[in-house]
Amino acid sequence: MATSTDEMTNLSWRRFEDGDNVWDNLTEQIFVQDTSHKCPTYVHKTPPCQGSCPSGEDIRGWLQIVRGLEQPPEGMTWQEYAFRRSTDANPFPSMMGRVCPAPCQDGCNRNEVEDFVGINAVEQFIGDTATANGYKFEPAAVDTGKRIAIVGGGPAGLAAAYQLRRKGHAATIFEAFNELGGMFRYGIPGYRVPRDALDAEINRILDMGQIELKMGTKVGVDVTVEQLEQDYDAILWAIGCQSGRGLPVPGWEGTSNCVSGVAFLKAFNEGRMKITTDKVVCVGGGDTSIDVVSVARRLGHITKSNKRDLPETVIHDGYVAHDTAMTAAAEGADVTLTSLFPREKMTASEHEVHDALHEGVTVLDGVMPVEVIKGDDGRAVGLKVADCEMKDGRPTPVEGTERVLDADLIVAAIGQGGELTGLEEFDNGRGLMNSDKFYQYPDRPGHFVAGDIIRPHLLTTAIGQAWIAVESINEYVNKEEHKRRPKVDVHHFDLLAKLNEAKLAPEEFKVDEDSDLRGTADAKYAIHNYEDRSSAEVIPHDELFLGHFKYEPRVLRKEEVPSAEEVLGHFKERVIGYSDEDAVNEAKRCMSCGMCFECDNCVIYCPQDAVFRVNKSESTTGRYVDTDYDKCIGCHICADVCPTGYIKMGLGE
Structure with missing residues (x-):
């Protein structure tokens, strides 16, 4: 007999299996009255959606903003704040929300409950809303005087120009075609990537200023590599793969x-x-x-x-x-x-x-x-x-x-392969270019590579590589050593930056007055009871308390997919974006893996009243609850009932 729909949607989930009623090691795993040395600490980890995103977007972050959990700074709407957070990694939310195959959704821990969060649908909403409201990118804070040549005006090249301008460097894009966009424009049909939306996101980058365009110019044919080396401080090869x-x-x-x-x-x-x-x-x-x-x-x-x-x-x-x-x-x-x-x-x-x-x-x-x-x-x-x-x-x-x-x-x-006429010296024998882990061209100082010309892959992969390449270019032109890239190399949530944004920054540490950092539990110059492991760990579903989450079907984007009889001459866009309400409701399905989402479970279930809410005037994302260690007996109940895996019984280890 088939399982009824009602039974399927009434989830039953337990952290422990039948028979797990005795701790394997009593001394280490459970408290003995009030003598436990283990107390809760709040541990930030990277969610698997972000860990699966080749662009490294702070997906959990902008979903939290859309749902209304993380508040924008004073004077900014949540729509604009979500746009700012989203485009920290990827300047094309409108495009990627439409065409990215969304590996983030495959990694989403919500798949263990019923279905992934519609991340790309919310991202499209963010991008389309930004265009409708005329949001612009912030101008560069400084002008470094450095000039970078970008060969290729596709997703990687444009993303690199954006990230370079944010660092204050000027960029010149050399593009063989007469229009920018690369595979966005020439490789994907207009009914999937509306050209007005594409142009809006490209123009937003160009409006940052000091991005010169050399259209219809093929490097290696119309201009030599030696000329670029003389005229620019560094060169980024982002020529894509235009040869099938x-x-x-x-x-x-x-x-x-x-x-x-x-x-x-x-x-x-x-x-x-x-x-x-x-x-x-x-x-x-x-x-x-x-x-x-x-x-x-x-x-x-x-x-x-x-x-x-x-x-x-x-x-x-x-x-x-x-x-x-x-x-x-x-x-x-x-x-x-x-x-x-x-x-x-x-x-x-x-x-x-x-x-x-x-x-x-x-x-x-x-x-x-x-x-x-x-x-x-x-x-x-x-x-x-x-x-x-x-x-x-x-x-x-x-x-x-x-x-x-x-x-x-x-x-x-x-x-696909690269079109390397005039650039044969860079061909690795497979019609592609080599690069190291910093996206430098090997043994060619000042040359960097990003995008499909390394290995044809996703648009989001090219955009993520451009970000890391720009980090390397910035270090190169400033004559700095390349920093070691983190194990989880994405755009991480930064609690200290959030505290600064919310005007809750810690006080200045004064060596003469405060002397020693060891042993402090209440000093205002430190962030207490918090550990950031996001650069090293992605949180899996088995660290969450999945029993907290009820069945919530995905809010599906409306689509206009023609039938076999209707398809001839049908060039209208297929996906229809979310309304504000749909975007908020879908964002609420996010389980906030690895970060507190203010459910109050730990406060409610603590038998000692040791866990408490931070005063509203001092509260912000990641700083919603705290623990009074004078009351805590190490019973680990707060960690067991934390839906997001944010609480770990680790303090004292």
Whole structure:
């Protein structure tokens, strides 16, 4: 008999299993009247959402602000405060809230209760609200006089310009294309990344000033590396990967209607490709391949076309474009996506695969391309595929499963490489550039690297690398030693900064008057009863008291995903952002892992009244409760009932 919905939503969770009624080691684990040496301390750790975010965003922090728990400084709205906290790490909240596959949500501890927090939906709300309200970035506090060359105006390059300006350095962006945005603009369709929202977030960075643009300029061709070395204090290579990889099968090379996913999407995003063909086969399984097949379904094909109207003519030639009038006669295209891996192991997000299926794409998983079949005119007419199995990590065709998929256009979305014409000296042999852990180019002082040119990955990865690269550039131009990067290398909540912001900073420590720090329990120059382990530890779900959290279904963003019958010509944005109320309600589902969220459990359950609320005039995030150690007997009840794992029985160890 199936479990009823009512039973499923009535959660039952216990910290201890049946039979766990005796401590393994009585002396160490439990108090003996009032002689315990262990008392609670408040330990800040990094939540797994943030630990899983390649940009290192303080996700828990801005969720706390949206829900109303962490209060903004005087004179600032919570909407603006959430924007400021979010963009400390990533200047593109509106974009990332739409297109990031959200590894943070996979790591979310709330998955152990019922479902992850909709982090990307709240982030989109923050970004869209910032644009609607005209929020700007703060101007740099100082002007250092240092000038940094950034080669590439995509996500990594723009994020680097933003972080450099915050440190007071001027930046010059050298961009080979005529518009900024990189993969945001040329690799992702406009119905996923609205161009007005993208332009707003790019312009907000440029408005910080002292960011010079050299558009249509390819370093290595139009300007030499030696010139950059002479004119700038450092160089950041953020050129991305604009060269798609072809299929490693017979018949691919030189066949006109066999194209890369990168070239296909670029032709569409530049507005040159208006139609595709009757039968499109895309080989991939990642996010790029999903964009290819979704675009192909929206474009459709025209029944009778001249040779010049074939899609490969505009994909291969940047100066040719389809006539817009063609779209009026477009009919639906038969689009197939093939993947080496089973559907559950495809790298594309499950949500995107589901939408593609809903839009009428056929997905064949667990198959591999074997050969491109050509017609008498030399164009591809089909792709031979076979079921595959992995042997020693390599796909191997299963004998007897070969079949041919009819195709008028074959698209390879299996990886990308850098376009290193004129920069061959930097090529590591794989069409990419090397870097060390500080994102320096090895053995080339003053050269730094960030983004896909290191290894193609997520947009959020490129943005996170740009932040660390800028930290390294700042140390380099200031002739400082590179600081050791923390084990958990993200943007951490800083209690001392929060106390300063709330005008609750500790008093100045005066050596002559205060002399010795040891043994103090009430001095106003120290933050007591607090330990910050966030740079070294990510808090797992088994350190939380999950029984505190009731079943709260996720507040889903509304979506407008067209059906197979509606998809032709459908270029409206699919996701519809949260209202203020929706954003607040979803943010309230955050369990605040590793940080107090003021539930009062420790105050209520303490049998000795040893745990107490800090006076409201002295309270702020991370400083809501305190412990009177004269009353505490070390019973560990407060730690057992702390939902967020913020209380540890460690003081005295």
